[in-house]
Amino acid sequence: GENVEQHPSTLSVQEGDSAVIKCTYSDSASNYFPWYKQELGKRPQLIIDIRSNVGEKKDQRIAVTLNKTAKHFSLHITETQPEDSAVYFCAASHNAGNMLTFGGGTRLMVKP
C-alpha cells in the first residue's frame, strides 16, 4: 500500500519568512495530493490540493509543487503569519474520492 513520509516534523520560522514542508510517497499510481491544516483541538481543513497532471498550484500565500518522477511534493507558505501556526498534513490517494494516506504531520510555529 501507499506510504507517505513528511519532513520536517517541526518547523519554527520568524513571522514574514517562508516555510517549506516536504512529502514523499511510494505508490506511483497515486495522483491526488491534498494538504490539510489542523489547529489544536480542531478538525483537519483542506488548504490546497494538486493533481498529478499539474506540476504547481498557487493560492495567494500558499503553493504546492509536485515532482511525479521523484514522487515528492512540497507545500510552500510565504510571508508567514502567527495564525499559520498549526500542524500541516500532506496526503496522497489514487484519484480524488478515494481513501487518503496521510503523512505524519509538521508542526509549524510562526514566531511574531
Place this chain on the structure above:
Amino acid sequence: DTGVSQNPRHKITKRGQNVTFRCDPISEHNRLYWYRQTLGQGPEFLTYFQNEAQLEKSRLLSDRFSAERPKGSFSTLEIQRTEQGDSAMYLCACQGGMTDTQYFGPGTRLTVL
C-alpha cells in the same frame, strides 16, 4: 463550519465495553470515510462508504470494529470489547458533488480506561 457533525464529541469507557459513534455528513455527499488519529500522528484510514455500500476496509481494522451506513446518509462506527489501544480521535469525513475535497467532522475522542 463544514457541516459534518459527529456525536458524541467525547467518550470515556472502561476496557471491555462497547461504544458506538455517529457521523452525520454534509447532505448529498455520497462518500463517507472513517479515520483514526492518535496524538501526534496523521489520520489513519479505517473504512469508507459510497452511499450505503462499504467499499473498502483497512487491513488494520480489527474485527471488533464495524461500521454501517444503512440509508446512505448518517453512519455509525461501533467498537466492541474496547481496549486501551483503541484510545484515539475518530474522525469522519465526507466527499461528493463537484468537489474532490474530503470535509472532516470535529471527531469523537475516545478514552478507554
